[in-house]
Amino acid sequence: MYTIRTFKRVESLEEAYELNQKKTTTILGGGMWLRLGNRQIQAAVDLSGLGLDTIEETDDAFVIGCMTPLRDMEVHPGLNRYFQDMIRDCLKDIVGVQFRNTATIGGSLYGRFGFSDPLTALLVLDTTVEMYKGGMIPLEDFVDMPYDRDILVRVHIRKDGRRCAYQSFRNTRTDFPVLTAAVSSKDGIWRAAVGARPKKAALIAGAAKLPERPEKKDVGALAKEARDTLKYEDNMRASADYRKILTGVLLERAVEAVCGGMDHED
Amino acid sequence: MKIKVWINDKAIATHIDGDTMLIDVLREKGYKSVKCGCDTTNCGLCTVWLEGRPVLSCAVPAARADGKHVTTLEGVAEEAEAFGRFMAAQGAEQCGYCSPGLIMNVLAMAREMKRPTETQIKEYLAGNLCRCTGYEGQYRAIRNYLAVTQGDYQLFGKGEVIEGVR
Numbered sequence: 001m002y003t004i005r006t007f008k009r010v011e012s013l014e015e016a017y018e019l020n021q022k023k024t025t026t027i028l029g030g031g032m033w034l035r036l037g038n039r040q041i042q043a044a045v046d047l048s049g050l051g052l053d054t055i056e057e058t059d060d061a062f063v064i065g066c067m068t069p070l071r072d073m074e075v076h077p078g079l080n081r082y083f084q085d086m087i088r089d090c091l092k093d094i095v096g097v098q099f100r101n102t103a104t105i106g107g108s109l110y111g112r113f114g115f116s117d118p119l120t121a122l123l124v125l126d127t128t129v130e131m132y133k134g135g136m137i138p139l140e141d142f143v144d145m146p147y148d149r150d151i152l153v154r155v156h157i158r159k160d161g162r163r164c165a166y167q168s169f170r171n172t173r174t175d176f177p178v179l180t181a182a183v184s185s186k187d188g189i190w191r192a193a194v195g196a197r198p199k200k201a202a203l204i205a206g207a208a209k210l211p212e213r214p215e216k217k218d219v220g221a222l223a224k225e226a227r228d229t230l231k232y233e234d235n236m237r238a239s240a241d242y243r244k245i246l247t248g249v250l251l252e253r254a255v256e257a258v259c260g261g262m263d264h265e266d
Numbered sequence: 267m268k269i270k271v272w273i274n275d276k277a278i279a280t281h282i283d284g285d286t287m288l289i290d291v292l293r294e295k296g297y298k299s300v301k302c303g304c305d306t307t308n309c310g311l312c313t314v315w316l317e318g319r320p321v322l323s324c325a326v327p328a329a330r331a332d333g334k335h336v337t338t339l340e341g342v343a344e345e346a347e348a349f350g351r352f353m354a355a356q357g358a359e360q361c362g363y364c365s366p367g368l369i370m371n372v373l374a375m376a377r378e379m380k381r382p383t384e385t386q387i388k389e390y391l392a393g394n395l396c397r398c399t400g401y402e403g404q405y406r407a408i409r410n411y412l413a414v415t416q417g418d419y420q421l422f423g424k425g426e427v428i429e430g431v432r
Contacts, residue, residue, distance in 0.1 A: 002285060004283075004285035004327075006267075006284050007267060007285075009332075028327070031325060032325050035307070035325055036306060036307065041284075044285075071319075093392075095392075096371075096391075096393010096394065097371065097374075097375075097390055097392075097393055098320045098321050098322045098393050099308075099325075101316075101319045101321050102321050102322060102325055102326060173392055174392050174393060
């Protein structure tokens with residue numbers, strides 16, 4: 001378990017940012033993963049007094065504070081209506097309701113964890129993270145940036161009329177995923193992401209070449225590209241080979257969900 | 267550091283370290299229904315309510331409970347006992363170790379959802395692990411409890427209404 005010398009409930013983001021310039025400082029999200037490690041933290045910075053735990057719907061986006069519990073996103077009617085329940089689908093299998101009441105979206109995205117379900121899902125939406133100093137950064141860029149001393153303040157998901165779907169495979173419910181996949185489509189342009197390989201989620205570049213209504217062979221080619229270009233590994237949950245097989249299955253299911261069915265050649 | 271927490275509506279001030287967890291404060295203050303089952307944020311046994319929401323008290327820094335209301339099983343003893351009778355009627359318990367956490371989450375679910383479906387019940391309670399049983403007895407007890415307290419359900423088993431619940 002971690003140790004914390006001082007627990008600092010800050011009154012402003014500037015105060016948090018200044019404290020966080022020391023390497024011995026850690027910004028706390030939900031702390032669910034952090035507490036399982038052995039980090040020796042001199043100052044743990046708590047942002048929960050800054051009102052960053054709300055989901056606001058504007059004309060063109062959902063703006064979600066970094067301290068928003070995953071559960072609030074999971075049951076948010078506006079988010080789920082707009083994104084066809086994908087937000088709920090990517091959160092509901094994470095441990096349990098009690099866990100999701102504490103785990104935060106800021107922690108989940110900042111950590112860029114390999115096992116992150118929401119990271120996979122939000123990659124196929126028009127998602128931007130708002131950093132305190134770094135400003136607005138598209139999630140697809142942020143996911144590959146090195147960890148720095150900045151603070152993730154809000155998550156913006158643009159309302160662009162996208163159709164989307166999420167799939168995960170778990171050996172047992174509530175466990176970490178063996179593989180995650182998400183796809184979306186807008187004006188015939190597709191995006192697809194695969195995560196928990198067990199490496200962190202990544203977009204598959206070739207998704208943009210999919211036809212508006214992909215057939216099974218098109219999705220098969222996309223899965224092959226993922227297998228050939230993304231890094232897959234073994235861990236205690238599954239082998240890399242098994243994950244590669246699952247990639248095709250989950251992508252196909254997700255595309256089918258978006259299209260409301262798929263034309264099969266056979 | 268010093269914090270003040272309302273535990274079951276009783277104001278309690280105490281000194282904590284930076285890494286003290288809520289569960290440690292609760293047990294130290296005598297709320298022994300709260301137990302640590304797995305210490306890996308998974309089993310649900312340490313469930314309490316923080317401002318009415320079920321959380322894993324093993325994973326909530328005590329400092330985050332400062333100025334907030336915490337509810338433990340002791341704070342909802344009557345309801346817990348009523349639900350416990352439904353569990354007993356189904357022979358749901360074996361060792362009973364996981365019950366306090368399950369009961370806190372069942373009661374939270376009953377407050378949050380009206381007449382949940384089987385899928386909703388199972389999803390809501392997926393974070394409460396029982397290592398003895400297959401959850402079937404608990405599930406029957408939960409359905410019967412909801413049938414009596416929320417209505418519109420079919421009772422399992424003999425279906426008798428147990429006195430003192432309504």
